[in-house]
Amino acid sequence: DADVTQTPRNRITKTGKRIMLECSQTKGHDRMYWYRQDPGLGLRLIYYSFDVKDINKGEISDGYSVSRQAQAKFSLSLESAIPNQTALYFCATSGRGQHTDTQYFGPGTRLTVL
Amino acid sequence: KQEVTQIPAALSVPEGENLVLNCSFTDSAIYNLQWFRQDPGKGLTSLLLIQSSQREQTSGRLNASLDKSSGRSTLYIAASQPGDSATYLCAVLSYGQNFVFGPGTRLSVLP
Numbered sequence: 001d002a003d004v005t006q007t008p009r010n011r012i013t014k015t016g017k018r019i020m021l022e023c024s025q026t027k028g029h030d031r032m033y034w035y036r037q038d039p040g041l042g043l044r045l046i047y048y049s050f051d052v053k054d055i056n057k058g059e060i061s062d063g064y065s066v067s068r069q070a071q072a073k074f075s076l077s078l079e080s081a082i083p084n085q086t087a088l089y090f091c092a093t094s095g096r097g098q099h100t101d102t103q104y105f106g107p108g109t110r111l112t113v114l
Numbered sequence: 115k116q117e118v119t120q121i122p123a124a125l126s127v128p129e130g131e132n133l134v135l136n137c138s139f140t141d142s143a144i145y146n147l148q149w150f151r152q153d154p155g156k157g158l159t160s161l162l163l164i165q166s167s168q169r170e171q172t173s174g175r176l177n178a179s180l181d182k183s184s185g186r187s188t189l190y191i192a193a194s195q196p197g198d199s200a201t202y203l204c205a206v207l208s209y210g211q212n213f214v215f216g217p218g219t220r221l222s223v224l225p
Contacts, residue, residue: 004157033212042118042203042215043158058212090157102148103205103213105157 003027004106006091012112019078021109023091031094032074033103034058034066036087043090049074081113116141116208118216126222127194135189135219137204142182145207149178149189152201152218161202162189194223 004025013019023032030051035043045058047066055066063085067075078085089109095101117140127133137147146165150158162171162178164187170179177190187204203218 035215040123040217042217043205043213044215045212048212092158102160102163103158105150105159107157108155 004091004093004104006089006106006109008109009107010110012114013081014114015082017081017113019081019111021076021089021091021111023074023076023106025072025091025093025104025106027093027095027104028071029093029095029104030071032068033092033094034064034074034076035090035092036060036085037090037108038087046076046089078111081111083113086111086113116144116206116211116214118204118206118214120202120204120216120219122219123217124220124222126224128224129194129196131194131223132190132192133194133221135191135202135221137187137189137216139185139187139206139214141208142185143209144182145209147178147180147187147207148205148213149176149187150203150205152203154200158203191221194221196223196225199223 007022033048034046037043044060049068065077091106092103094103119138121136148163149161152158164171164180175192180187201218201220205213205215
């Protein structure tokens with residue numbers, strides 16, 4: 001079984017709808033991240049959490065919110081989806097040794113907003 | 115603010131060639147630099163992590179080097195194979211910041 005899972009894998013929705021993307025991990029890591037990937041732009045950080053009570057905005061948090069329900073679960077919500085939020089979304093985790101640990105990525109969620 | 119660029123954006127080579135992918139970053143105050151591989155429809159897989167105190171790391175046919183003073187890293191792939199076809203991304207972790215990713219190099223190795 002995969003260490004980092006994301007649901008759904010694909011989602012098509014309409015402008016104005018509320019969408020939730022979910023991430024679960026079995027690696028026992030405290031740190032979790034949400035990124036979006038757009039062609040030619042690399043990955044950009046949306047939100048990150050270093051433990052259950054810690055939530056931080058990333059580079060592009062506007063229009064998004066997150067919830068850290070447990071150490072293993074980190075959800076990303078789009079309160080009112082708009083077409084420029086069409087992208088590939090990745091969840092990632094890392095251990096406490098942030099400077100020495102790599103990040104482990106989920107398979108991604110492809111979101112299309114019409 | 116750290117910025118990361120990768121050259122070339124895309125590369126196509128015949129099987130068996132040795133090749134080099136380039137990554138540049140603007141702020142040399144880094145903790146580490148990582149190279150990832152991304153296959154279509156899948157997430158990123160870490161290939162190599164180089165700490166700021168290190169000059170290079172090797173794993174099988176892959177060798178990554180780091181020159182902090184010039185803000186550059188290279189990923190060397192020896193004896194390329196069609197299975198190496200993927201997008202390769204570098205990511206830099208800097209003081210007081212989270213990981214910053216480059217846009218990636220899309221590699222095609224032709225049989």
